[in-house]
Amino acid sequence: MYRLEITPKATPRPRVKTLFSKKLGRNINATYYPRDYQAYKDKMISMIKELNITPKDYNYLIVKFALPYPKTVVGGRKMKIEGKLHDKKPDLDNQIKGFSDFLNDAGAMLTDDSKIGIIQSTKVYTCSEIGYVEFNLAVI
Secondary structure (H helix, E strand, O other), rough: EEEEEEOOOOOOOOOEEEEEEEEOOOOEEEEOHHHHHHHHHHHHHHHHHHOOOOOOOOOOEEEEEEOOOOOOOOOHHHHHHOOOOOOOOHHHHHHHHHHHHHHOOOOOOOOOOOOOOEEEEEEEOOOOOOHHHHHHEEEO
């Protein structure tokens, strides 16, 4: 099981900006993500690369996203909901999408993240100020 100490983020919808291309002599649409998400993506890819995962066509992903409590939760209330399911935004499926792309971009997937056919995922609360992502990959 691998663990990345970083607060998970969901993949946002890409933004589109119209720019004039001198080379083409016309307007083109440039697609991009917000800066904070791009910084998160770069950090996640870097952290995954540091794990030195042997590239394979993994088809089974187990992933747990642990998000910090809202700032309104204090003291003993935190302990009561530690590890309980996180049923607020961000959506779990948007977190999975980004994370599987990061695995691919970091070189952990031999071919592509489309090879993953089974995903077991959880989104929970954590007491730590920074969340984390725990995951495992397998070929079954």
